[in-house]
Amino acid sequence: MxxxxxxxxxxxxxxxxxxxxxxxxxxxxxxxxxxxxxxxxxxxxxxxxxxxxxxxxxxxxQFTFTEAVSLYVGCADQAEVDELWERLSEGGEKGQCGWLKDRYGLSWQVVPDVLGELMSDPDPRKAARVGQAMMTMTKIEIQGLRDAYAAAG
Missing domain, CATH: 3.10.180.10 (2,3-Dihydroxybiphenyl 1,2-Dioxygenase, domain 1)
Incomplete structure (x- = not known):
């Protein structure tokens, strides 16, 4: 339990x-x-x-959901991100950086597992580039994160 x-x-x-x-x-x-x-x-x-x-x-x-609480969903790959992003946001509202509200107003974060790995790189330039790339995204795109990581050298 x-x-x-x-x-x-x-x-x-x-x-x-x-x-x-x-x-x-x-x-x-x-x-x-x-x-x-x-x-x-x-x-x-x-x-x-x-x-x-x-x-x-x-x-x-009496009460409704706010963004103060969200459910975080770690995803193994882009296919899982894509599917959950579309299904959860259907009838809701797509936000920035992997955040969305579903049709009931509940906030979710749909995030590929690789984001944490890339953002915890010991090279702060690489981690910063990945973070900057993520900030430009609605649904998080793994290839875009990897490209930003590679561009940091």
Missing amino acids: QKITPYLWFDGQAEEAAAHYVSIFKNARVVDVARMGPEGPALTVTFEIDGQRFVALNGGP
């Missing part, structure tokens, strides 16, 4: 949102739906993505 479980507050779309997220990620599933009465709407939907549990709560209109 994980020690910390993020609760995501929705205004009546908890079940829809959980099904949407589960449809996007390969290793994902709905674990449980707690309903308000036997046939009532969902109060909470527990779901997992790659072993990480989340609870989607139908809490009402």
Whole structure:
């Protein structure tokens, strides 16, 4: 059992949102739906993505998501970045540096794993060039990062 479980507050779309997220990620599933009465709407939907549990709560209109909290998704390659970027941003809003808001307003960071490797290079010029390249991107492009890294010498 994980020690910390993020609760995501929705205004009546908890079940829809959980099904949407589960449809996007390969290793994902709905674990449980707690309903308000036997046939009532969902109060909470527990779901997992790659072993990480989340609870989607139908809490009402009082609160909405802000960019102050985001979900970071590390991606193995450009194909994974491309797929998750398109699927998560569908009906939402694409931002800078791999950030996006999904159709429910939840912020995500879709980031290739190689970014961390390149930005932690001991040569500060290489790391800075990679960071500068990333700042010009919406969806992060691995080849663009590698080109910036190589150009730094």
